[in-house]
Amino acid sequence: MASEITTSEYIKHHLQNLTFGQKHVETDPGVWAPTGEWGLAMSSEEAAKMGFWSINVDTMFMSILLGALMMWFFRSVAKKASAGIPTGTQNFAEMIIDFIDDTVRGSFSGGKNNLVAPLALTIFVWVFLMNLMDLIPVDLIPMAVAQSAGALFGVDPHHVYFKIVPTTDPNATLGMAIFVFLLMLYYSFKIKGTGGFIGELTLQPFGKWAMPINTVLETVTLIAKPFSLGLRLFGNMYAGEMVFILIATMYGAGLVLGSFAGLLQVGWAIFHILIITLQAFIFMVLTTVYLDMAHQEHH
Amino acid sequence: MNINATIIGQIIAFAVFVAFCMKYVWPPIMQALEERKKKIADGLAAAERGRHEQELAEKRAQQVIHEAKEQASEIVAQAQKRGNEIVDESKANARVEGERILNSAKAEIDQEANRARDELKSQVGGIALAGAGKILGREIDEKAHTDLLDELVSRI
Numbered sequence: 469m470a471s472e473i474t475t476s477e478y479i480k481h482h483l484q485n486l487t488f489g490q491k492h493v494e495t496d497p498g499v500w501a502p503t504g505e506w507g508l509a510m511s512s513e514e515a516a517k518m519g520f521w522s523i524n525v526d527t528m529f530m531s532i533l534l535g536a537l538m539m540w541f542f543r544s545v546a547k548k549a550s551a552g553i554p555t556g557t558q559n560f561a562e563m564i565i566d567f568i569d570d571t572v573r574g575s576f577s578g579g580k581n582n583l584v585a586p587l588a589l590t591i592f593v594w595v596f597l598m599n600l601m602d603l604i605p606v607d608l609i610p611m612a613v614a615q616s617a618g619a620l621f622g623v624d625p626h627h628v629y630f631k632i633v634p635t636t637d638p639n640a641t642l643g644m645a646i647f648v649f650l651l652m653l654y655y656s657f658k659i660k661g662t663g664g665f666i667g668e669l670t671l672q673p674f675g676k677w678a679m680p681i682n683t684v685l686e687t688v689t690l691i692a693k694p695f696s697l698g699l700r701l702f703g704n705m706y707a708g709e710m711v712f713i714l715i716a717t718m719y720g721a722g723l724v725l726g727s728f729a730g731l732l733q734v735g736w737a738i739f740h741i742l743i744i745t746l747q748a749f750i751f752m753v754l755t756t757v758y759l760d761m762a763h764q765e766h767h
Numbered sequence: 768m769n770i771n772a773t774i775i776g777q778i779i780a781f782a783v784f785v786a787f788c789m790k791y792v793w794p795p796i797m798q799a800l801e802e803r804k805k806k807i808a809d810g811l812a813a814a815e816r817g818r819h820e821q822e823l824a825e826k827r828a829q830q831v832i833h834e835a836k837e838q839a840s841e842i843v844a845q846a847q848k849r850g851n852e853i854v855d856e857s858k859a860n861a862r863v864e865g866e867r868i869l870n871s872a873k874a875e876i877d878q879e880a881n882r883a884r885d886e887l888k889s890q891v892g893g894i895a896l897a898g899a900g901k902i903l904g905r906e907i908d909e910k911a912h913t914d915l916l917d918e919l920v921s922r923i
Contacts (some may be wrong), residue, residue, distance in 0.1 A: 519771070520772060521771070522775060532795040535780060538784075539792065542796070543787075543791055545793040549795050549796050551806055555849065562799075565793075581788060585793060587788075589792070590784050590788045638770065639770060639771060639773035639774040639776075640776055644777060644778075650778075
């Protein structure tokens with residue numbers, strides 16, 4: 469593929485999600501009109517024109533697939549979990565769960581809460597699995613999907629996009645962050661009461677005479693939490709993916725650069741193992757800390 | 768790279784996974800872990816208790832052995848004492864018996880001696896009478912001199 473398209477096109481191709489939405493056509497240069505049909509976007513411009521009511525099929529498919537895989541694994545362990553001597557998969561699952569439990573106990577002090585620990589487990593494992601897709605060679609699955617789609621549905625493989633790392637899609641990371649934000653709001657209202665929560669937003673940090681400033685500051689602080697949470701993960705994964713793509717473009721540049729790219733890719737992948745684990749861990753810990761803050765009566 | 772409805776889909780998917788994890792994954796595994804912790808703690812406590820009991824049993828055994836030794840020595844002492852007593856008693860009995868036998872023997876001897884003496888007296892009387900009769904001839908009437916003879920016999 470790299471020989472048929474330019475490097476910039478190659479990169480763009482890899483950064484485009486497979487988007488399903490209302491089809492648009494370019495009637496004049498720069499002017500797009502909806503056709504009234506629904507289908508997959510054939511270019512990034514068309515995907516952009518589809519507006520909010522479109523779905524990134526690849527993101528949804530991969531994230532749900534990985535999530536289901538994770539749940540299947542843990543459920544199968546949970547079903548035969550016993551207090552006896554653990555073996556094989558149970559050992560592995562217990563190791564993860566013990567680790568999560570310790571971490572949550574360390575950073576969450578809001579008393580008994582049945583949600584936080586399972587939430588942390590889901591976040592950690594799910595985000596880790598989604599990030600892990602980053603280590604699969606960038607062209608492997610997109611190419612397979614494009615070719616099979618071309619063979620099965622007769623579409624031009626060049627216009628079939630597929631991003632296998634859901635966390636490089638801001639929709640995925642911000643979606644998770646928004647869910648965390650909703651939980652934060654829920655617990656804030658539940659624990660502190662409406663008055664307490666509003667008081668926290670308006671009476672700090674300067675006392676009641678500076679209420680407008682307080683409100684602005686605290687609201688920004690509040691909104692910044694989910695945004696930073698989601699964008700941190702997205703930014704790290706997007707940048708990592710970008711580096712992989714850039715390394716991949718070097719494979720088409722001759723034997724010397726190609727073998728150098730091989731070395732680079734291995735090196736970056738090894739380094740990336742750290743990043744994907746770390747980002748999953750950070751997302752989990754910050755979620756726990758935010759929920760802990762939502763449980764605190766006073767700051 | 769556009770924000771679109773995927774974000775809603777992700778929220779829903781995330782919520783479903785969290786709910787599933789919260790309901791079907793976390794509690795059973797945590798329960799198993801807790802149970803194992805409890806089992807281990809119980810096991811350790813039982814081991815501790817066992818060791819304590821063993822110590823107690825050893826102490827009790829020592830005590831029993833000590834008591835048994837004491838009893839044994841007491842029994843031996845009593846037996847020795849009893850043995851001595853028996854020996855003393857038999858000695859005393861033997862002495863008494865000996866004396867008795869001796870006395871009876873002496874008595875018998877005396878009796879025999881008396882009887883012999885009596886016999887001898889009577890024989891001596893007879894002999895004296897016979898002798899006197901021979902010496903005096905017929906003159907001595909047995910009936911008339913019985914008193915004399917008796918006096919003579921009693922004097923011998």
